[in-house]
Amino acid sequence: MRKSLLFVLVLLLSFGFMAFADVGTEGVEGEADYIIEDVQGIPGGTYYVGALGGPKTFNPCEAQETSSTDIIDRMFATLVDYGKDSEFRGGDIAKSWEVTEDNTGWYFHIRKGLKWSDGQPLTAEDVVWSFNEVYKVEGLITGNTIDVIRDGDGNLPEVKLIDEDTVLIKYPQPFAPGLRTLGAVTILPKHVMQEAVENKTISEIWTVSDVDDLVASGPYIVTEHIPEVRVVMEKNPYYHRFDTAGNRLPYFDKLVWVICQDQNTMRLKFEAGETDFLAVPADDYPAIKGQEQEKGWVVGPYGPTTSTLFLALNFNTTNQTMNEWFRNVHFRRALSYAMDRDAMIDVIYNGLAQPQWGPISPASPFYDPLVEDYSYPFSLEDARASLEKGGFSWNDDGKLVDKYGNIVKFDLTTNAGNQVREKACNLIVDTFGQLGIEAVFNPIEFNTLVQKLMNTGDWETMIMGLTGGVDPHSGSNVSKIDGGLHFWNYSPAVADFVDPEFYEITYSEFRIDEIFKAQTKEMDPDKRFALFSEYQVLSAQNLPLIYTVQQLRLYAYPQNLKNIQIGGFSSWVWNLWGLYKD
């Protein structure tokens, strides 16, 4: 009873504020720095999208899983705007920016006259507050923005208000990935969240039950949430984008996320016309493509996705003989030759994938096609040659033996239930068998796998995947020698299960570590690209992780959905404001 009274009170108060704000700021409207987009469309209508699983929270500080972030990201503008392939499009909340004289930071000029969805002004003050009072505070929120914005040596940026509309974000040293990471940070509404931050209860606000408290700066705001059924987002009445005809964007009045339990339901709903976009699973692609004409859809593939699938070998098992094999580059090359990537593409992805040779996805602007010269196309002869070079031979039964006569046999694992990885493992076991290598496939449950990976080092080989960001810097934790996810060859300083007596690193590992330290300070984009190019070639030559194949992004949408442009990193979301149906 008391709770509901309080609720009514809060509601009344917020309505009061809204009315007040409307009257107070009417005159400023004309001076605002709105973004004019060169698009044409018909305002109105609803855009239905399928979502796999419902959101867990609407709080941008807490959300981790895509079922929540897919929705939250539509609610918030960031400093910088990114295009369909994640290139810089210009400013979003920031109108423009310039690099400081000493090359260690940026002056962001915030647009004038922006407003939150409740009509309150969105100013440089919100930007500074978001960084200083929320993201830079250790242990305040569950999200890891604090790690993302740290520079190469772990320093946090200094964030200062220079004048009414200018924010200075500055590191103690040059930090090249900074513009991209800072530009993508969600700016929070100070006027709404301040109290929760001061009481340290920010983690508990904006849960999936608190739809009425939300305030947004992006194109849409959540107005209704029915658990496991749907999330309804409505147009933000104060969004800062207009089309050339003077219509306030976005065109769609509503964006509805239809929550589905699994891929099958999602496909059924799309086929029934209940949703307007489908990220097509490779298995379903032929069936969906077959209906393209009849149903009036646009169906197609777009370049590779950013997810990776690789074989990792544990350099620090308790078995030193085994470690010697795994640390042998010729052995790893042989394994790469022995992977039938074409079969993987056909069996796992229905032919809708491409082989991957280096650690950076071709979807990334940092991808250097040079790695394709260091490829390992399927060939058992080449694999045998490489094994002989590495000192291996075959015994009378055709089993591979090392130079001491030990039969080469190891466990192969992955997380049980992941069909893609399990299929890949089965194919690998088969072709390795043809080389006389016995890989024993034994999938285990995800949490157990993580424990083995991080806490005990009790694994031999595994098929795994990690999702990459746009900038390879986001993978520092994996590539650096003392990184927390350098799991195939942990430094004894990071993992106590690694015996310092047997621990060793190779030159290539050392050089990659050097590259990852140097790239953060390299402000010249060309030189930085060259560093990452060297990293890709070193990885392809030495195969610390043996990459396999990468799925293509597959999409389907009805023909009457206009202005949609599929991108490598962003799928359909990057220009959500411009989509419409005719």
Next chain:
Amino acid sequence: MFKYIVRRLILSIPVLLGVSFLSFIIIQAAPGDFLDQFRMNPTFSQESIRLLEEKFGLNDNFFVQYGKWLFQMVQGNWGHSFQYHQPVFSIIWTRVGATLLLSITTLILSWSIGISVGIFAALRQYRPGDQIASVVAFLGLSIPNFFFALLFLYFAAKTGWFPIGGIMSINSAEFGFWQTIGDYLWHVVGPAITLGFSGLAGVMRQMRGQFLDQMSMDYVEFARAKGMPRRTVVFGHALRNAINPLITMFGYALSSLLGGAVLTETVFSWPGMGRLTIEALNAQDLYLVMATLLLSSLMLIIGNLIADIFLAGVDPRVRKRFQ
């Protein structure tokens, strides 16, 4: 009577404690914890993971964690969900409506049909009506729920008479009050028939057996011999005596009201408690799992208590024992 209820409630406290301790051990014995997904994320530093462990209380030892949880429990705070960042009860609350809608419809369906068909079959023992009812009952018992659910979905997709899963239509926001009610009922038919069909068989067989037992008792023969009308014998005496074990069964059925049905809910995309529990288990959302488990135990205890009170209501012998 009142004293008896109080005594039963007090006795249930050690049971709940035992259940909670065992559940806590079993959940914690599973490898890993909620933070494992973060540990596999390249952008999380180890320092952040450590701070999160602290924040969620996952770095304490087992007994400290249990003690803390118990201490809060006693004060009425069932803990926070790691996934949802809100008190577990407010999450469970969002699923109560759908769960009750399904379980109550199922209960009504299986019990009303089960009891009437059971009596019908007993009165026509070994005749065709009885045989048919038995075959149907065994079909219901032996077809797995998930398979029956899939059959129903196939049927719904082919005929278009019923929706393919879900709890409401996509355009339900535009519906009026009665239309909304109708929409819910239309959606509940599939899962309710699936669950009701398997539940019905048990009730029916139990009813039939008990009823036949009573009908062969001496007092029934005596009543008939002295010329009492058949109706009075059957419904006034035999049925009243046959109903006792069914009331006990009903108590158990009550306990599953809030438990949910994982498989059926999954096939029908029904937003019930079963799926919430499974999701929480998968994510190792400790306190949410604990809350759902404890709630089920609580319902079991309450269901049994209610059954015993009902029993006292219909059976003077039981009533007498209470005094």
